[in-house]
Amino acid sequence: MRLFTVLAVSAALLAVPQAASASGSCYDRAAPITYEESRIETPALPGGTRVPYTLVEAGGFTAYAEGLSGALCRTRSVAAAKLLLQRRGAQLWSTAVQRAQGKVQQGTIERYDDRPLYWTRLLGTRDLRQWQPAFPVTDAERASLIKTFEYASRGVSSTTFGRGVKRVLVSGFDPYQLNGEIRRSNPSGASALQLDGLRFGDVLVQAVVLPVTWSGFDAGIVEDTFGPHLTARSRDRADLIMTISQGNRGLMNIEQWAGAWRGGSPDNNNEGVAEPVPSAPRWPQPDPQPEFIETTLPFEKMIAAGTGPWPTALNPRLCEWPAGTRPDPAAVRCHTNGPTPGSQAQSGGGGNYLSNESMYRSNRLRLALGATDVPGGHLHISALVYPADPLVIIDDAFSADRAATIEQTVALVKAAA
Template structure:
């Protein structure tokens, strides 16, 4: 990261310990006793003594308070399910668009630095909670509500608006990041992969005489979201052969990994370990198929990266080392899930059963597996695909400080290195 960029990040990030934000009284069309998800319940996480109520403070500090208040008001004015769907699609698109514009420095919003992904996360979550508790004067079936939630989620995650310019001369790169997670013990969590997605969405750059464009989406940290096919819905339209000029030239899923390293994962595994997600749910099991999308038959136990990993390594980005992570863990044939597990770096054993890829068996592994399983099923073997695990963040030692200069500078450097690695992959794919 340049000194100018680091200085800007630091200047905008001075210890953020503002007073708790006061949430506006909800309009009468909401039933605040209605059920929400466990993830949504974190919106009401109480402040630590002497501190702030972090979720609402981050929404305010990011400049999104008027957005969540406006969505509530528009839902209360809606007079039909169709009208509500239009509101949610439009509001979701605006939320994603404004978050991208804010992240890339074209829109000044709020009081915290532009690399912060948390205001978008919490604003979206307030929207989904409000939609579950919305009680209009007309009937809304469970199916209607589920469809409305999907409309808002896809629009506010960039999935509805991830089209590339219809120009064959442009090399098209599609990437994904993730929401914050592991919030039970650290409500201040950010996710540099989701923050990188905001920085990358819509970016066009030149490598020699080649033009490369990047589109990005943000994925949820929920097994249920993956079960519903959100990964396939995000990547699938850009993998089909008849996609009307929307076919990607390279796909990459990105997530937060271990501190101090940027790992290009060589292998994704067909097993989900079942560690708790943002809804505190999880069951160990094989990764299930995605309804409505083709699947390889038989399902591969492991899928190998086809990213131009050597070009990414040779780009010599900083501050963290970049390497190819070759580790896998597997059961012997027919031993899953109770037999002994063997971990190695020499590739899968013929007939072995996947226990984890190099990046584990959580949702990051599954994002790589699902996107590339679909790539193979659609015959898009000419499109490179794989996963990048980026350095984890270290939070301020004082639990009352939501962001300080050191945290902001560290996150900015990790995000800028992620951008450089994605650009290196795109340039390699373009032949630049």
């Protein structure tokens, strides 16, 4: 691929239009927003710019953010706002996918970058929380409008397949751990943009990008994504499902086990509580809830495909509490021998963060709906290394590393399919 020149946070980019923050008259900028949304205004490092606005501009999405802001101010009812947000959310997702796949030329940053989509979506959800239209909007209506925009702009609302194809549904994630590194990308979310709508042979792939928030998972976004494609009578029933996330550097791990425990590490809203994975609203659950769920992905074929640059392996590790010892941290036992009878989950092979939970929730639902013939599991892909200069958002080495990881991820999904 053609490598891009260094995109430094220079004085030329310092003048990103503030209209992108939607400072119109129908917004109350003192109204509460989420911690995640507050990062939009992360101060610039000395000599640099605010990275979120730079990435929106570099991705070519400033006009979109301004347009959504202005259009919200012109709406005259909740119903009109919902139609607007469905349409504009779908437009954001579609444009991000087309830009990522090189079908449209937009912006100055390389096409594999997932960060412009992330920050543009956050500008939209922030505006929705601070939106003060001339007509009344209840808290429940506002929450519903935010959900409409989120689902559309994450691809959740556009996962239809049609007939005559083998159906593969995959998910990636937003960037995370942004408190320490505001430049973060997530190669799993970037892979989802490459995979969405991908067709090879008789296989069609659809993809979504999940939030890195416990509250989003509690609200049922994983189940709402995969559930419609796992029901017995669905015309869009999947032939394979796969959740994907960023893992350890230099490894592509197919996780053998997902565990029914969330460790409570802080999410993008700096929230987290250690507890069993909660039940999902609106969807059936296995009874009793399994402590561990094993992958049914065709991992032998994925490993044998010989993709590179990173080695691909099945990760059989899990951590458990012997019966009756949870949550004593001293009692945890980690090994590669499979779950011990009567034990309780402490972590799957990929830990007990949202990546583990995406595998657990999607496959818990798969089992509850009786879709045992549908292979499912999780792929952890190689982590990224950022430019040493904190004022550089992307350089050739970072670009090449991310592109290679994404291309291998696409190849592994093809091998599974």
